[in-house]
Amino acid sequence: MTNFIEKMVGDFGEKRRWKEYKARVKALPTPYRTAVEGVERYLMHKGAITRGSTLVKMLEDLADLFEQAAADATPIHTIVGDDPVEFADAFLANYSEDEWIAKERTRLTDTIAKAESEEGRS
Numbered sequence: 001m002t003n004f005i006e007k008m009v010g011d012f013g014e015k016r017r018w019k020e021y022k023a024r025v026k027a028l029p030t031p032y033r034t035a036v037e038g039v040e041r042y043l044m045h046k047g048a049i050t051r052g053s054t055l056v057k058m059l060e061d062l063a064d065l066f067e068q069a070a071a072d073a074t075p076i077h078t079i080v081g082d083d084p085v086e087f088a089d090a091f092l093a094n095y096s097e098d099e100w101i102a103k104e105r106t107r108l109t110d111t112i113a114k115a116e117s118e119e120g121r122s
Contacts, residue, residue: 017056024063032070035080036062042088048100058095 025036039062049055069079080087096102 014052014056017060021056021059021063024067028063028066029070031076032066035076036066039080039084039088039091042085043092046088047092047095049095049098050100050103051098054095054098058092061094062091 025033025040028036040059043058043062047055047058049058065079068074069076092099
């Protein structure tokens with residue numbers, strides 16, 4: 001019965017993890033929470049992660065990083081460096097295998113290989 005319901009509304013485990021992530025971010029000191037929310041927003045727009053489990057894992061890792069930084073009183077600039085966009089892009093690169101564009105790159109490569117095969121070149 002649970003499998004049927006999950007097919008209809010999605011994975012309960014990922015939704016639970018998402019809510020836990022949001023609670024963790026909410027509990028951060030304000031400057032760290034603001035930074036995480038900014039990075040999260042960027043990652044959600046730029047990343048286009050297609051697998052929910054990867055998206056949640058990425059955000060949990062982000063929360064881990066900023067929770068540890070807050071516990072150690074590490075300045076936000078030390079975490080993100082001079083260029084927060086570069087930081088976010090580098091962070092996102094760790095999860096790029098599940099980005100929408102990665103699937104399109106594979107699809108393009110396969111399509112060109114098929115076209116070359118049809119052309120008799122391979």
